[in-house]
Amino acid sequence: MTSASLENRATALNSQLESLDLSGRLALVAALDGKSVFTTSLGIEDQVITAAIGTGKFGIEVSTLETGRLFNETVALIDKTEETYGILIKRFYPEQDDIDAYAAKYGMNGFYDSIEARHACCGARKVKPLARALEGASFWITGLRRGQSGNRADTPFAEADLDRGLIKINPLADWNIETIHAHVEAETIPVNPLHARGYPSIGCEPCTRAIKPGEPERAGRWWWENDEKRECGLHVAEAAASTIPQATSISSSPLSSSIAR
Numbered sequence: 001m002t003s004a005s006l007e008n009r010a011t012a013l014n015s016q017l018e019s020l021d022l023s024g025r026l027a028l029v030a031a032l033d034g035k036s037v038f039t040t041s042l043g044i045e046d047q048v049i050t051a052a053i054g055t056g057k058f059g060i061e062v063s064t065l066e067t068g069r070l071f072n073e074t075v076a077l078i079d080k081t082e083e084t085y086g087i088l089i090k091r092f093y094p095e096q097d098d099i100d101a102y103a104a105k106y107g108m109n110g111f112y113d114s115i116e117a118r119h120a121c122c123g124a125r126k127v128k129p130l131a132r133a134l135e136g137a138s139f140w141i142t143g144l145r146r147g148q149s150g151n152r153a154d155t156p157f158a159e160a161d162l163d164r165g166l167i168k169i170n171p172l173a174d175w176n177i178e179t180i181h182a183h184v185e186a187e188t189i190p191v192n193p194l195h196a197r198g199y200p201s202i203g204c205e206p207c208t209r210a211i212k213p214g215e216p217e218r219a220g221r222w223w224w225e226n227d228e229k230r231e232c233g234l235h236v237a238e239a240a241a242s243t244i245p246q247a248t249s250i251s252s253s254p255l256s257s258s259i260a261r
Ligand code: SF4
Pocket: 067, 069, 111, 118, 119, 121, 122, 123, 125, 126, 203, 204, 205, 206, 207, 232
């Protein structure tokens, strides 16, 4: 599909999705011609989507990036979610060669020292595994919401991801955090216990801290970086390939112009 036709299709889908509820949005995407993959970070929004996929039996593939640096609570929630909904969550791990090359160049926790080093770590542990998770996918379902950060304030329901050659679907784009919490409670959806300890947004353990009252939802992610638009590259295009050590080169990947959530 050309870039123009991908853009046109995303625009049409965006209009169709707007008037539907969550189940309707997922059902519409599942019925489209082409593979749909939902990548979950096990965050509260993603648990809402996983629950809807599991109870609705939509046949959408559910995958997660098991970075090797997740909180124990997050890892445990993968198993619990599978049991609760009778689904398989496919785990995608980083390659050991990439981890070794990263550690040799930056040190295992080198991500604290520079944005380049942080992006390289996210590249090895998230972006490359994401490329494998999305292989063959036409639609990538995510839990992005407009209220998560200023960087996500314009999140549409469907958008063309030209780098990856697919359409990204954000079925919770218009949900606010209060709606998310009410839905989780009403549907008794299992969530990460860290949310109740001040972690509204949960990523890798060394890169996530609890937030203070009044702080933005994602203020606890890479908190040491002085950049209000910080992301780990799964959802923003940035020049990442050059920051990744030789063994982690992704130059042959469709993700070569972006880094990792
Ligand atoms: S969030 Fe932190 S530990 Fe996880 S991949 Fe990115 S830099 Fe590495």
